[in-house]
Amino acid sequence: MTKPELTTSHRKALAFCTDQGGVAYGLFAAAQAARMSPDRDFDILVCSLDPLEIPQYFLDLGIRPVVLDLRAQMATQNFTTKRLPLEAYLWMWFAQCLGDVYQRILFLDLDTYILSSEISQFMEVDLGRHAVGCVRDITQWDNHRALVEEFKARNMRGLKFLNSGMVLIDTKAFNAQGILDRIIEINATGGAMVQHDQSLINLALRGDWAEVNPVWNWQWTRSYPFFQDHVGAQILHFQSRQKPWEGGVGQLRFSRIFVCQYYAFLNRHFPDQAFETLPAAAFGRSYGRRVVDLFDHLRKLPRLYFLMRRFKNDMDVRH
Numbered sequence: 001m002t003k004p005e006l007t008t009s010h011r012k013a014l015a016f017c018t019d020q021g022g023v024a025y026g027l028f029a030a031a032q033a034a035r036m037s038p039d040r041d042f043d044i045l046v047c048s049l050d051p052l053e054i055p056q057y058f059l060d061l062g063i064r065p066v067v068l069d070l071r072a073q074m075a076t077q078n079f080t081t082k083r084l085p086l087e088a089y090l091w092m093w094f095a096q097c098l099g100d101v102y103q104r105i106l107f108l109d110l111d112t113y114i115l116s117s118e119i120s121q122f123m124e125v126d127l128g129r130h131a132v133g134c135v136r137d138i139t140q141w142d143n144h145r146a147l148v149e150e151f152k153a154r155n156m157r158g159l160k161f162l163n164s165g166m167v168l169i170d171t172k173a174f175n176a177q178g179i180l181d182r183i184i185e186i187n188a189t190g191g192a193m194v195q196h197d198q199s200l201i202n203l204a205l206r207g208d209w210a211e212v213n214p215v216w217n218w219q220w221t222r223s224y225p226f227f228q229d230h231v232g233a234q235i236l237h238f239q240s241r242q243k244p245w246e247g248g249v250g251q252l253r254f255s256r257i258f259v260c261q262y263y264a265f266l267n268r269h270f271p272d273q274a275f276e277t278l279p280a281a282a283f284g285r286s287y288g289r290r291v292v293d294l295f296d297h298l299r300k301l302p303r304l305y306f307l308m309r310r311f312k313n314d315m316d317v318r319h
Helices: 021-038 056-060 072-077 084-100 172-176 179-189 197-205 227-231 249-253 256-269 287-308
Strands: 012-017 043-048 065-066 104-108 112-114 132-136 162-168 211-212 235-237
Touching: 012 021, 012 084, 021 056, 021 065, 021 112, 021 256, 043 084, 056 065, 056 211, 065 084, 072 084, 084 104, 084 162, 084 197, 112 132, 162 172, 162 197, 162 235, 162 287, 172 179, 227 287
Parallel strands: 012 043, 012 104, 043 065, 132 211
Antiparallel strands: 104 162, 112 235, 132 162
């Protein structure tokens, strides 16, 4: 493995992983971060296994493409790539490949939407002895002890289950604890790996990770859209299979604001990936539907309270 040559004075980085097919969506979020933090003390990286074609507009924003020469090495691991490209697992090599340069790396999925100007501060939160800081997966938001399939299949009970759409990595601790070696070993043993990289990191850590405030990986963007403003979400995560940049009726599951922003972005920078938006009237809801939505949100308010009261503020961490 040849490590990339990076010249930088920063010791923190925000990083995305993608192939050419997904680069537009990663650049959407990367550009948001760049605009939210114009005087930032962290780098913004778009990492890949092969060179990417990135428009000059994004390079001028300070977004840096980084090629990690790992395709042959990763291909031998036989990762599940039924729905995702091999690059979906690339972040697991960040500590090994970039740890000499960065002390902290904040990895985000491509389907994230950045609202925060406090990313730099967040990247410095105290993780204690833990190598990563994450948010619980939404499957455990209603019930913190809910047993997920990966743990159930291995009779592992009472463990918290992280969502890998946002992972704050302490590179030194990640390397010292041999987490990448654990991931590779677990992947080789087979078994239930329903959620790809998320399954692997959870099985490798077995609950040994720092839990951060859900506002940093807000997964209720579609089901309970009113709550994101109520809690002051910092990073939204469109974690379902449907995305707001897709055409057809699926876009009705998201706020028209998101759909229109992706529409304008793709038309400007990646017209070959543009999609057709539905008429504004299609996003309207009847009075009855609005009443149902309101009561559904009210029904969930107690759960939201119990989820959020565990954190004193946005930067609080549970070790």
